Amino acid sequence: MAKGKRKSTDKHGRIYVVAGKEETLVNIRCSELLDELIEPEQRVTGLFDVDGDKVSVSEVFDELRTLPFLAEVRVVLIKNAEKFVSANRELLEKYFDSPSSTGVLVLTVGTWDSRTRLAKKLGSVGTLIAVEQPKPWELWRHLVSYARDAYDKTIAEDAAKLLVDLAGDDLARLYGEVDKLALFADEEKCITTKHIESLIGHNRFFNAFAVIDACLAGDAGGATERLRRMFAEDKSSEYTVVGAFAYHFRKMWTAKKMLAEGQSVNSIAGKLRMWYNKEAQFRQVRKLSLKQIGDRLQELAGIDYAIKRGQAQPRVAMEQLVLNIAWAVVESGQVPGIAKESG
Secondary structure: OOOOOOOOOOHHHOEEEEEOOOHHHHHHHHHHHHHHHOOHHHHHHHEEEEEHHHOOHHHHHHHHOOOOOOOOOEEEEEEOOHHHHHHOHHHHHHHHHOOOOOEEEEEEEOOOOOOOHHHHHHHHHEEEEEOOOOOHHHHHHHHHHHHHHHHOOEEOHHHHHHHHHHHOOOHHHHHHHHHHHHHHHOOOOEEOHHHHHHHHOOOHHHHHHHHHHHHHOOOHHHHHHHHHHHHHHOOOHHHHHHHHHHHHHHHHHHHHHHHHOOOOHHHHHHHHOOOOOHHHHHHHHHHOOHHHHHHHHHHHHHHHHHHHOOOOOHHHHHHHHHHHHHHHHHHOOOOOOOOOOOO
């Protein structure tokens, strides 16, 4: 429901249970619900907000039956209410039979068992709001909404999808990343991929992608320069570089197989979260055969093994790999007019 619109507090809006395992998401949804129920300026006198283990049931009932003062409604919010509900189930069942006509009860819980008498009574006097982690392909839309509602900023679709690709499926963590990006963007109204790249810095994800892209363009010099800059600017690269390259090649391997099965580019991109520079990623996939991708993964596994046993230096081993990939592209004739240098 849009902000500024209040739910009516009839018999079906006297009790709300916000249930979900992810506490951060539950709190976000609870905050949205409060926006629907009571104006911010009315909360000083119209909202009673307390943790479930710090209040007695008699206090809760007293608050619910207190007439609103300088507010349209009296809202009683009990957070982390599992133990509170368990300890006072019979009394709550009686309250559900005859809720206050002047108060609204909001409970937040991790789980809500629909088989209990209390849960069955809820349907006639209130609403259960189930909070679930969105599906991976839905996450970017939540980031767009969050940036708009929390910061009055837009976030470009490609930027939102890139953020999911980088930060993973944890929506609470993604919201935290949007918080940082909103501050970083400052007066700018739109959060873009450039903001993400700048805030993250010379992240190994972007660097590895750029190196591979140069390799597959047959640009051995450019690829080597990017790789050396990667090591120079990120001291941790010696420990993460193999994993960063393997991450890209594993994704290419899976995408190649899915293309061979006849799946569409958009379908594959959604399933594999290939949202950052999607066109370039699929150009890379199409440029290599499944065997070539598999060979690179084997090479990376060998490099990783040699580095861990002290038999290879990360910079030297990765530079040789990069040169081999670029030269193989040139020799295959995929870059017309360029020949591999002798020696």
